Amino acid sequence: MRTFEVGGVKETVVERSDYPLAKVRQILKDEKILVIGYGPQGRAQSLNLRDNGMNVLVCNRRDANYDLAQKEGWKEGKTLLDNMSEAVKQATIVLYLLNDAAQKQCWNQVGPYLQPGSALYFSHGFSIVYRDQTGVVPAKNVDVILCAPKGSGTTVRRLFLEGRGINCSFAVHQDATGRARERCIAVGIGIGCGFLFETTFEKEVFSDLVGERGVLMGAIQGIFKAQYDLLRAKGHSPAEAFNETVEEGTQSLYPLIGENGMDWMFSNCSATAQRGALDWWPKFAEAVKPVFESLYEEVASGRETAHVLACNSRPDYVNDLKKELAAIDSQEMWQIGKIVRELRPERQKALKPAVAKTKATVKKVAPKAKAKPKAKGKAKRAGK
Numbered sequence: 001m002r003t004f005e006v007g008g009v010k011e012t013v014v015e016r017s018d019y020p021l022a023k024v025r026q027i028l029k030d031e032k033i034l035v036i037g038y039g040p041q042g043r044a045q046s047l048n049l050r051d052n053g054m055n056v057l058v059c060n061r062r063d064a065n066y067d068l069a070q071k072e073g074w075k076e077g078k079t080l081l082d083n084m085s086e087a088v089k090q091a092t093i094v095l096y097l098l099n100d101a102a103q104k105q106c107w108n109q110v111g112p113y114l115q116p117g118s119a120l121y122f123s124h125g126f127s128i129v130y131r132d133q134t135g136v137v138p139a140k141n142v143d144v145i146l147c148a149p150k151g152s153g154t155t156v157r158r159l160f161l162e163g164r165g166i167n168c169s170f171a172v173h174q175d176a177t178g179r180a181r182e183r184c185i186a187v188g189i190g191i192g193c194g195f196l197f198e199t200t201f202e203k204e205v206f207s208d209l210v211g212e213r214g215v216l217m218g219a220i221q222g223i224f225k226a227q228y229d230l231l232r233a234k235g236h237s238p239a240e241a242f243n244e245t246v247e248e249g250t251q252s253l254y255p256l257i258g259e260n261g262m263d264w265m266f267s268n269c270s271a272t273a274q275r276g277a278l279d280w281w282p283k284f285a286e287a288v289k290p291v292f293e294s295l296y297e298e299v300a301s302g303r304e305t306a307h308v309l310a311c312n313s314r315p316d317y318v319n320d321l322k323k324e325l326a327a328i329d330s331q332e333m334w335q336i337g338k339i340v341r342e343l344r345p346e347r348q349k350a351l352k353p354a355v356a357k358t359k360a361t362v363k364k365v366a367p368k369a370k371a372k373p374k375a376k377g378k379a380k381r382a383g384k
């Protein structure tokens with residue numbers, strides 16, 4: 001296994017070469033794996049396990065995702081079930097992949113039915129770490145393990161089909177059988193992990209909740225919005241503001257960060273862009289530091305998860321959520337974003353009807369989208 005040390009911390013990464021498929025199949029040969037939930041993660045993880053030759057069945061309530069599972073080859077009454085407690089009784093490893101609030105609601109259909117010596121698996125530390133709020137406390141005679149892909153279910157499946165694996169965290173919370181770690185890694189490779197980094201349930205959930213509220217999702221929308229609104233207030237056109245805020249980042253610069261890191265992206269931009277980025281990044285870091293500190297505190301105190309659980313248990317939450325998402329969609333930044341995205345050559349070929357629809361929907365701003373983006377200065381490889 002590969003080990004490395006950065007910042008005085010030694011870490012080990014488990015790779016597929018450490019656990020080839022033959023070894024994984026051997027470890028899991030007597031296991032009956034149940035995946036509860038056919039949402040993004042449940043679907044991806046169960047399909048990958050099945051394609052890897054594991055003995056796997058899925059369970060979802062009867063709705064659109066149940067129908068999808070049937071379409072994807074799961075056999076009703078055999079490998080596709082709708083009764084959680086009956087399904088759990090049959091399984092030796094249970095992947096509990098309902099949404100985190102539903103894990104709390106449905107625990108009475110899962111916990112009491114786990115067989116002694118079985119393993120309960122999560123893809124998030126939420127239910128276990130915040131057990132005072134969720135009531136998810138597994139019996140002492142079961143293994144409690146975690147494998148959390150660092151990406152959406154769609155990416156888990158996509159990378160698996162491409163023959164690549166996704167980065168995952170893994171952890172053991174309770175080792176009742178003495179085999180918990182081995183089971184965890186084997187299932188992790190089975191669901192499509194390429195690289196498994198060891199952690200604890202608590203560290204996984206704290207970092208994950210901070211990350212998605214921070215730079216992965218919440219902060220990025222906030223920063224995009226602040227810059228876009230400023231540019232618009234200073235008289236820049238919607239297309240210009242969008243290109244300088246979102247499109248150039250997602251299409252040109254962020255992939256370069258992903259390839260070789262921030263300094264490489266900086267060094268592949270113009271001298272002007274580099275100088276500015278180097279001078280301004282510390283000011284942004286200083287400005288947002290207090291927000292990140294309060295975010296971590298909200299997560300660690302449990303107030304953030306209490307809020308998530310309270311929202312998700314409100315009967316009108318689904319409708320309110322739709323309204324909140326529609327409000328983001330209707331922001332001018334994302335309306336012009338639709339038009340700019342549809343200009344991409346591959347979209348024009350593949351999505352002709354969608355182009356027409358988008359243009360009609362945002363007719364009022366459409367003419368401005370056709371305005372030429374401002375001329376670039378000395379453009380180098382990254383476009384800056």
Ligand SMILES: NC(=O)c1ccc[n+]([C@@H]2O[C@H](COP(=O)([O-])OP(=O)(O)OC[C@H]3O[C@@H](n4cnc5c(N)ncnc54)[C@H](OP(=O)(O)O)[C@@H]3O)[C@@H](O)[C@H]2O)c1
Pocket residue numbers: 036037038039040041042060061063064065066096097098099100102105106123124148149150151152153
């Ligand atoms: N999304 C990510 O990027 C990501 C990454 C790593 C780990 N995880 C973790 O993986 C787990 C599953 O996440 P996900 O991305 O698949 O999506 P999710 O939206 O968190 O969960 C979807 C699943 O929950 C079920 N569900 C929701 N409410 C339910 C209820 N009241 N009763 C029964 N079932 C209910 C859905 O069933 P229906 O089909 O019937 O609605 C679906 O099967 C979570 O613990 C999440 O934190 C997510």
